[in-house]
Amino acid sequence: MSANVTLAPAVIAAAPADRGHRLRLVSGYVLAITLIVALTVYGLDYYTLSSADRPFSAKHALLKPSGAIGLKLGFLGLGMFFAIFLYPLRKRWAWLSRQGSARHWLDIHVLLGLAAPFVIAFHSSFKFGGFAGMAFWIMVAVSLSGIIGRYLYAQIPRRVNAAELTMKELQEMQTRLSGQLAKQDLLPQADLRSLLHLPSRERVEQLPMVVALAYMMVLDVVRAFRVAKLRRHALPIRQKLTTLLGFLPTRHPALERTIAAAREEASLAKRVVFLSRSQQVFHLWHVVHKPFSYSFALLALIHIVVVAMMGYF
Numbered sequence: 001m002s003a004n005v006t007l008a009p010a011v012i013a014a015a016p017a018d019r020g021h022r023l024r025l026v027s028g029y030v031l032a033i034t035l036i037v038a039l040t041v042y043g044l045d046y047y048t049l050s051s052a053d054r055p056f057s058a059k060h061a062l063l064k065p066s067g068a069i070g071l072k073l074g075f076l077g078l079g080m081f082f083a084i085f086l087y088p089l090r091k092r093w094a095w096l097s098r099q100g101s102a103r104h105w106l107d108i109h110v111l112l113g114l115a116a117p118f119v120i121a122f123h124s125s126f127k128f129g130g131f132a133g134m135a136f137w138i139m140v141a142v143s144l145s146g147i148i149g150r151y152l153y154a155q156i157p158r159r160v161n162a163a164e165l166t167m168k169e170l171q172e173m174q175t176r177l178s179g180q181l182a183k184q185d186l187l188p189q190a191d192l193r194s195l196l197h198l199p200s201r202e203r204v205e206q207l208p209m210v211v212a213l214a215y216m217m218v219l220d221v222v223r224a225f226r227v228a229k230l231r232r233h234a235l236p237i238r239q240k241l242t243t244l245l246g247f248l249p250t251r252h253p254a255l256e257r258t259i260a261a262a263r264e265e266a267s268l269a270k271r272v273v274f275l276s277r278s279q280q281v282f283h284l285w286h287v288v289h290k291p292f293s294y295s296f297a298l299l300a301l302i303h304i305v306v307v308a309m310m311g312y313f
């Protein structure tokens with residue numbers, strides 16, 4: 001049997017250069033979560049007071065939007081706001097596009113886009129009226145829609161530099177992965193066939209857009225169960241239990257490499273079958289995400305100019 005199943009580097013990008021980025025990203029998420037938890041623990045009794053009672057709280061001077069902490073959170077939100085827009089600007093400014101990789105920039109965009117609504121909510125002390133409130137809710141909508149966008153982005157196979165792969169490159173990659181899997185004898189071919197079972201491209205083309213999107217997501221969940229089944233079949237009873245019925249990896253490098261190749265093949269095959277639908281929905285998603293983002297930016301800028309004119313800075 002061939003234990004040397006290697007993965008297509010364009011699909012699974014885990015180059016050493018990525019490690020520094022991953023570390024920074026994880027630190028960013030830990031920092032953001034710590035800040036949110038600390039503000040919740042410290043401010044819960046203040047934020048749950050009515051507007052009339054808040055001025056009598058000892059924390060009012062700190063946590064009101066113009067307070068010592070509240071204002072700093074506003075500035076932090078402003079900084080995050082500018083950093084979020086660096087990602088789209090990068091596509092337009094040649095010098096910026098030469099800095100770092102598109103994937104890394106998108107990761108930072110996502111981190112800031114998820115954290116910013118929380119920072120702004122704490123800055124506003126959970127009062128969402130007027131222009132600023134409208135900007136906040138649009139920001140929340142943009143941020144939530146971003147989660148769908150990020151999913152769709154991942155459905156379109158790309159090179160390490162984030163450029164989309166052509167159909168010819170995808171087919172070559174599939175052929176390579178299938179060849180590697182055909183040579184292995186650790187996993188039953190029947191289980192592999194079940195992992196690769198997909199609807200035909202013609203059927204997918206006929207599905208309504210929302211159904212196609214839901215179908216893609218369901219297949220991702222089903223794949224996790226089919227991979228666990230593959231692993232279960234290759235293990236003795238005791239290890240079935242220690243791997244939580246095959247959902248956790250084993251300590252067998254050869255088996256794990258083969259399973260990773262099978263999972264990648266199944267994921268790639270699914271993305272190829274749904275490719276034109278993913279591109280179609282992703283294009284529509286852009287059409288919605290962009291104007292909402294810009295209207296949020298406009299309202300946020302109006303809010304900043306108004307408070308600056310009122311002398312809060």
Ligand code: HEM
Pocket residue numbers: 084085087088106109110112113114116117139140142143144145146147148149150151153286287289290293294296
């Ligand atoms: C709340 C603040 C956010 C703002 C203002 C914002 C704004 C933008 C803008 C203006 C674009 C460029 C659109 C285009 O060029 O057509 C963009 C792209 C994108 N954003 Fe956001 N976004 C936010 C949050 C998020 C979040 C939370 C996620 C994911 C969880 C996300 C995921 C994406 C993705 C996947 C793209 C497209 C990437 C590409 O096609 O290259 N965004 N965003």
